[in-house]
Amino acid sequence: MQENQPIAEKSKDDILVDRQGEVLTQPLEKKMTKQFYLESYGCAMNFSDTEIVASILNKEGYGPTKVMQDADLILINTCSIREKAEENVRQRLSVFNKSTKGSKPIVGVLGCMAERLKHKLIEEEKLVDIVVGPDAYRDLPNLIHAAQTGQKGVNVLLSREETYDDITPMRLDSNGVSAFISIMRGCDNMCSFCVVPFTRGRERSRNAFTIVAEAQDIFDQGYREITLLGQNVDSYKWTNPETNETVNFANLLAMTAKVNPKLRIRFSTSHPKDITDEVLYTMRDHHNICKYVHLPAQSGNSRVLKLMNRTYTREWYMERVDAIYRIMPDCTISSDMIAGFCTETEEEHKDSLSLMEYSKYSMSYTFYYSERPGTLAARKYEDDIPYDVKKRRLAELVAMQREMSRLSNVQDLGKTFEVLIEGDSKKSDQQFRGRNSQNKMLIFDKVEGYGIGDYVHVKVDTNNSATLFGKIVNQND
Numbered sequence: 001m002q003e004n005q006p007i008a009e010k011s012k013d014d015i016l017v018d019r020q021g022e023v024l025t026q027p028l029e030k031k032m033t034k035q036f037y038l039e040s041y042g043c044a045m046n047f048s049d050t051e052i053v054a055s056i057l058n059k060e061g062y063g064p065t066k067v068m069q070d071a072d073l074i075l076i077n078t079c080s081i082r083e084k085a086e087e088n089v090r091q092r093l094s095v096f097n098k099s100t101k102g103s104k105p106i107v108g109v110l111g112c113m114a115e116r117l118k119h120k121l122i123e124e125e126k127l128v129d130i131v132v133g134p135d136a137y138r139d140l141p142n143l144i145h146a147a148q149t150g151q152k153g154v155n156v157l158l159s160r161e162e163t164y165d166d167i168t169p170m171r172l173d174s175n176g177v178s179a180f181i182s183i184m185r186g187c188d189n190m191c192s193f194c195v196v197p198f199t200r201g202r203e204r205s206r207n208a209f210t211i212v213a214e215a216q217d218i219f220d221q222g223y224r225e226i227t228l229l230g231q232n233v234d235s236y237k238w239t240n241p242e243t244n245e246t247v248n249f250a251n252l253l254a255m256t257a258k259v260n261p262k263l264r265i266r267f268s269t270s271h272p273k274d275i276t277d278e279v280l281y282t283m284r285d286h287h288n289i290c291k292y293v294h295l296p297a298q299s300g301n302s303r304v305l306k307l308m309n310r311t312y313t314r315e316w317y318m319e320r321v322d323a324i325y326r327i328m329p330d331c332t333i334s335s336d337m338i339a340g341f342c343t344e345t346e347e348e349h350k351d352s353l354s355l356m357e358y359s360k361y362s363m364s365y366t367f368y369y370s371e372r373p374g375t376l377a378a379r380k381y382e383d384d385i386p387y388d389v390k391k392r393r394l395a396e397l398v399a400m401q402r403e404m405s406r407l408s409n410v411q412d413l414g415k416t417f418e419v420l421i422e423g424d425s426k427k428s429d430q431q432f433r434g435r436n437s438q439n440k441m442l443i444f445d446k447v448e449g450y451g452i453g454d455y456v457h458v459k460v461d462t463n464n465s466a467t468l469f470g471k472i473v474n475q476n477d
């Protein structure tokens with residue numbers, strides 16, 4: 001676990017996605033006359049958007065390149081969630097500035113930072129030609145054309161309708177097994193620390209039939225796992241204009257689960273205030289809906305949760321955790337936790353630690369509070385916890401999670417899990433890596449006859465706090 005970790009990081013591969021530690025590189029399509037180079041930062045929704053952008057560019061005759069110097073167009077899809085995320089982007093922009101030689105490429109900033117800073121980005125970063133917010137990607141071709149004639153362009157209009165549901169994403173995920181599907185956009189929650197409602201606009205849900213069709217299409221291409229994405233998937237709600245029937249998240253889960261029993265369904269993120277028993281029962285009733293819930297608590301103290309405007313209490317959260325384990329005893333839960341939110345006392349911080357222990361998280365993303373301009377917290381509360389205190393509390397959250405992860409993994413010793421093979425283990429090409437339904441990574445020796453995208457049964461024999469190790473066995477061994 002890293003402190004204040006960026007969800008995406010730079011690696012030696014230039015076009016990359018690092019989703020929770022996994023580096024994926026973009027496959028090169030047949031060479032086109034014009035080429036784009038694209039880097040993506042932030043959450044899974046941003047990566048999913050990057051695939052939509054790539055599809056829009058492809059239609060305009062642009063092919064992807066991994067070599068920045070070869071690109072006619074350099075784009076960076078950005079994140080504003082914490083100050084550090086924005087610093088990373090600024091650093092990358094300065095690298096672009098230095099590394100482009102010969103004829104100057106067009107440089108564009110996309111995503112949340114584009115939305116937050118708007119025209120300011122063009123004023124502040126001399127290399128930037130275009131700035132495009134998350135709801136304006138259809139306008140990219142126009143903005144690029146304008147930039148080719150020397151005009152700088154900004155489109156940061158947010159929409160109440162845009163879901164890009166008619167655009168087939170160009171899958172940038174080279175493992176060919178797992179894909180993201182955005183089911184909604186925006187967020188209406190207004191958690192006081194969070195910039196997302198400002199950068200992504202109002203919540204809207206995508207047509208359920210286009211989601212199911214995309215899932216089917218992905219399965220037909222050989223993918224075996226989809227993750228349904230939204231900032232708060234439990235508030236998914238789409239009304240069929242022809243029948244007036246409403247599809248809620250539980251209904252959508254069941255619809256996608258029926259695409260094929262061999263297609264695994266994951267989803268993120270669940271909001272503790274909205275996750276219903278109906279969703280939990282739907283998960284229980286479908287083998288291929290993964291038994292894993294990412295349920296960010298943010299804090300374990302009810303007063304802090306109120307200041308955060310999360311609209312649930314510690315007790316409510318615990319009841320939801322109890323419901324998950326009661327309905328699905330084999331389910332794992334993970335969380336996001338923030339250390340050192342405005343006015344948080346030592347006792348209140350200890351409540352976060354004890355909630356982590358109570359919830360037995362298999363994994364957590366932990367952050368220290370980073371004030372974001374314009375948010376409710378920035379306007380109403382003083383960012384009064386000193387940096388070193390925030391860091392120390394964060395270290396305590398990390399240590400608690402490490403222990404919870406270890407305990408959770410020890411529980412799995414001797415158990416046999418169905419695992420979807422995702423690729424070679426990072427350390428050895430004699431071993432595969434794959435995840436079980438509970439989203440835990442397993443490493444195991446290769447056996448003749450099995451390959452990427454296959455399901456195998458793996459019996460766990462050893463573990464560390466991050467990974468399980470085992471052997472392929474027959475289902476009943």
Ligand code: SAH
Binds near residue numbers: 193196271368371
């Ligand atoms: N929609 C998701 C969260 C998306 S942002 C949800 O409601 O859970 C991902 C995580 O970043 C959040 O869960 C939160 O833990 C963290 N985060 C958001 N704003 C932050 C801030 N200002 N400082 C520190 N962490 C923050």
Ligand code: SF4
Binds near residue numbers: 187188189191271
């Ligand atoms: Fe941010 Fe809260 Fe919306 Fe999550 S639910 S994106 S934390 S405002």
Ligand code: F3S
Binds near residue numbers: 041045111
């Ligand atoms: Fe970052 Fe925007 Fe996602 S701020 S976390 S990229 S929604």
